Structures are given as C-alpha cells and as structure tokens.
Amino acid sequence: MEIIEKAPAKINLGLDVLYKRDDGYHELEMIMASVDLSDRLILTAIPTDDIIIKTDNGFLPVDRKNNIYQAIDIMKKTYGFTQGVEVNLKKNLPVAAGLGGGSSDAAAAFRGVNRLFNLGATLEEMAKLSVPIGTDIPYCLYGQTALVTGVGDRVTPLSHPMPQCWIVLVKPKISVSTPRVFSKIQVDSLSHPNIKAIYHAIENQDYQEMIQHLGNSLESYTMEVFPIVKYVKNKMLEFGADAAVMSGSGPTVLALCKKRSRAVHVANALKGFCDEVYLVRTLNR
Ligand SMILES: C[C@](O)(CO)[C@H](O)COP(=O)(O)OP(=O)(O)OC[C@H]1O[C@@H](n2ccc(N)nc2=O)[C@H](O)[C@@H]1O
Ligand SMILES: Nc1ncnc2c1ncn2[C@@H]1O[C@H](COP(=O)(O)OP(=O)(O)OP(=O)(O)O)[C@@H](O)[C@H]1O
Structure with a gap:
C-alpha cells in the first residue's frame, strides 16, 4: 500500500519572542498559517526493518539527520510496528528558508505512518512526540491557522482561517x-x-x-x-x-x-x- 501526504509551507503572520527560558529555548507567541506550496511524501511499507528516504533534492541528508527519519523512528519506538518504511520526498519548498519545510515533512511523516499502519495515534499524541525533533512540527500536524505558544508546542487552532488573499x-x-x-x-x-x-x-x-x-x-x-x-x-x-x-x-x-x-x-x-x-x-x- 502507498500513502501520499502533502507537506505545506507554514508562514508566521506574527512572531513575538517573549523571553529566554532557563533551558535556553525562547518562549514564543505566534500566529501561523499554511499556504498552497507543498512538498509531497509517498510512504510505502517494506518488509525489512529499515527507514529509507529517497529525494529529488541532492543537498538534503537522507539518514537520521532528516526530520522524516526522526519522525518515523520515534513512531516506531512508541507504537512498535515491525515493518520498515520507504519515503519518496518530492522537495518543492526551499530549505532553511523560514517556511518550516523540514517540520512540515516530519508532520507529514507522522500522519503518514499513522495511516499506513493504522496506529490510531491522535494529533495530540503525535504533537507531544514531535517537539524534540522540531518546534514547528506541532503546528504542522494541526495545519490550520493557529495561535502557537510555548516553544511552539502549544497550538490553539483559530475558529476561522486567515482571510483569503x-x-x-x-x-x-x-x-x-x-x-x-x-x-x-x-x-x-x-x-x-x-x-x-x-x-x-x-x-x-x-x-x-x-x-x-x-x-x-x-x-x-x-x-x-x-x-x-x-x-x-x-x-x-x-x-x-x-x-x-x-x-x-x-x-x-x-x-x-x-x-x-x-x-x-x-x-x-x-x-x-x-x-x-x-x-x-x-x-x-
Ligand atoms: C522560529 C520558527 O521558525 C518559528 O516558526 C521556529 O520556531 C523554528 O523552527 P526550526 O527551524 O524547526 O528550529 P528548531 O529545530 O525547532 O530549533 C532550532 C533551535 O532554535 C532555538 N529555538 C527554537 C525554538 C524556540 N522556541 N526557541 C529557541 O531558542 C533552539 O536553540 C533550537 O535548538
Ligand atoms: N526533510 C527535510 N527538509 C528540509 N530540511 C531538512 C529536512 N530534514 C532535515 N533538514 C535540515 O534542516 C535544516 C533546516 O531546514 P528547514 O527547511 O526545515 O528550515 P526552515 O525553513 O528555516 O524552518 P523554520 O521555518 O522552522 O525555521 C536544513 O539545514 C536541513 O539540512
């Protein structure tokens, strides 16, 4: 079976840095939304116990440095599925751009393996697992216009999308x-x-x-x-x-x-x- 997940770019309409915390991270208050420019992930279950990433972007790491690898690895450790996963990543978003490309890919990988193996994980559960991988991933998992606080880990979806433009x-x-x-x-x-x-x-x-x-x-x-x-x-x-x-x-x-x-x-x-x-x-x- 093959699962396709889109990974849209996020934008910060507002980003306020409130203070530096004792752990070195910064407490933020942000309004985030997503736009219709996306990476595409195709996930397939494979019989061997591997996480294989293939991409058309020659500059990205395809080992555990890739956020997609880390997302699947933590889902595997938490939910214990036995098969491996191959991911084909079509990279359309610019890298290290401020558009959360790596985070959105990771969020798509969380959603993708959840569907691929019927793991029944909730968005809340996946968001908690995702924070150490990247602070934008919780937002990308919800993917709707939201107030985002903490280090990025607290997501409050708004009741309306940002006005169309x-x-x-x-x-x-x-x-x-x-x-x-x-x-x-x-x-x-x-x-x-x-x-x-x-x-x-x-x-x-x-x-x-x-x-x-x-x-x-x-x-x-x-x-x-x-x-x-x-x-x-x-x-x-x-x-x-x-x-x-x-x-x-x-x-x-x-x-x-x-x-x-x-x-x-x-x-x-x-x-x-x-x-x-x-x-x-x-x-x-
Ligand atoms: C600034 C934003 O783009 C806002 O959307 C994101 O919070 C950044 O997300 P990112 O690029 O995925 O970065 P992360 O991998 O989460 O964090 C990179 C580094 O930025 C610093 N960092 C990040 C988030 C935060 N609230 N406080 C921080 O001080 C930390 O040193 C962290 O190790
Ligand atoms: N799937 C991935 N896509 C893009 N970058 C990745 C991925 N996995 C790991 N990385 C690494 O993460 C770094 C930051 O990439 P990314 O595109 O997520 O940054 P960004 O757009 O600045 O994110 P943010 O808006 O959250 O600051 C890059 O140096 C890249 O090597």
Whole structure:
C-alpha cells in the first residue's frame, strides 16, 4: 500500500519572542498559517526493518539527520510496528528558508505512518512526540491557522482561517541558521508585534485590521546581518503589496495582496532581484 501526504509551507503572520527560558529555548507567541506550496511524501511499507528516504533534492541528508527519519523512528519506538518504511520526498519548498519545510515533512511523516499502519495515534499524541525533533512540527500536524505558544508546542487552532488573499514568497539566496539567530538576539531590544490583535482580526475576518499588525521580533536581527532581507521587504511595499513581513527566522519575506493582479505585479517585479519567487494562496483552513 502507498500513502501520499502533502507537506505545506507554514508562514508566521506574527512572531513575538517573549523571553529566554532557563533551558535556553525562547518562549514564543505566534500566529501561523499554511499556504498552497507543498512538498509531497509517498510512504510505502517494506518488509525489512529499515527507514529509507529517497529525494529529488541532492543537498538534503537522507539518514537520521532528516526530520522524516526522526519522525518515523520515534513512531516506531512508541507504537512498535515491525515493518520498515520507504519515503519518496518530492522537495518543492526551499530549505532553511523560514517556511518550516523540514517540520512540515516530519508532520507529514507522522500522519503518514499513522495511516499506513493504522496506529490510531491522535494529533495530540503525535504533537507531544514531535517537539524534540522540531518546534514547528506541532503546528504542522494541526495545519490550520493557529495561535502557537510555548516553544511552539502549544497550538490553539483559530475558529476561522486567515482571510483569503494572495501571497508572494521571496527567498533571497542566503541560508539563515535558526539556532544562530536565537543565540545572537538580545531579547530586551526586540520589537513586539501585537499577536492578540492579529488573532482578533482573523477571528473577525478583518483583512485590513490583520495586515496592520503583522510583525516578527526576529526580523530586525536577520535584516541587520542580511540587508537583502530588508531590501526585499521594501521592494515588495514599493511595488504595491498590502503588507510584508519576514517568516520565521528568515530569510523568506512574504507579501500579502488582496488582489491577484497586484500580487502578480509584485511577484514579477521581485523576480528582477531574486530567483526564488512563489505566488501562492492561503489554504482555506
Ligand atoms: C522560529 C520558527 O521558525 C518559528 O516558526 C521556529 O520556531 C523554528 O523552527 P526550526 O527551524 O524547526 O528550529 P528548531 O529545530 O525547532 O530549533 C532550532 C533551535 O532554535 C532555538 N529555538 C527554537 C525554538 C524556540 N522556541 N526557541 C529557541 O531558542 C533552539 O536553540 C533550537 O535548538
Ligand atoms: N526533510 C527535510 N527538509 C528540509 N530540511 C531538512 C529536512 N530534514 C532535515 N533538514 C535540515 O534542516 C535544516 C533546516 O531546514 P528547514 O527547511 O526545515 O528550515 P526552515 O525553513 O528555516 O524552518 P523554520 O521555518 O522552522 O525555521 C536544513 O539545514 C536541513 O539540512
């Protein structure tokens, strides 16, 4: 039997770093949503006791360093299935981009083996297992517009999806290390977006109110180290985006546009500066 799972990119509409915890991780408050740009995983049961990952992306690890491997391994240890699994990963999302590609792949692997072997694991159970692998995985397991707190482990789905719009994702040609960003920031000097305001705007389906409050505490640090990120954001606004904000620890910047024609214009204009430009839609969930 073959199971197909989609692994959509996540975006941070708001990301607030509250404080550094004693364990070194940072307490966060975020509004997250998903867009219709996805990796694809095909999972097959195999008779030998192996976890085999094959991918069209030549740069990704296919051993236990891959988040997919770790997700299947922890499900195997917890639920004790005896067969092995082969995963074919079609990688469409840019890597180390701030779009949670590795986390979304891991979430798809959790869902996939759960279905493949009828394990009956709940989303809550898989979310608990997933945190040590990556703090964005609990959100990716739920996959609907949500308030995410703690280190990423507490997910409260909103009762409405983010208001529908067009999104232009632009990934400058640099890779940003999330651990490095978190180790370098001075929490006292960060800006703090109003996450509650974004939350209420989405619950009221008020697009104009939502875009006023987009913000990311990590943006100033990443922009200082990589000025191209600031340049991209400014260009998006200059070319008429309704709003723009960096996702995660960067470097991808997302531009929101209510009108498709405006989004097409922003995307085409940005192609003059960056190779990786994606015109996507919000997922209606
Ligand atoms: C910043 C976000 O993109 C927001 O969506 C994610 O929380 C980052 O997720 P990620 O890239 O999958 O990163 P993870 O593997 O979870 O964490 C990488 C490293 O970032 C730091 N980290 C991460 C999450 C968090 N709440 N506090 C932290 O300090 C830790 O040093 C951790 O070892
Ligand atoms: N399945 C996977 N897909 C992508 N990267 C993976 C995967 N498994 C392991 N990795 C490793 O994880 C690192 C970060 O990749 P990823 O694409 O998840 O980052 P990201 O988009 O910055 O995530 P975030 O938004 O959560 O910060 C890469 O250096 C990569 O080698």
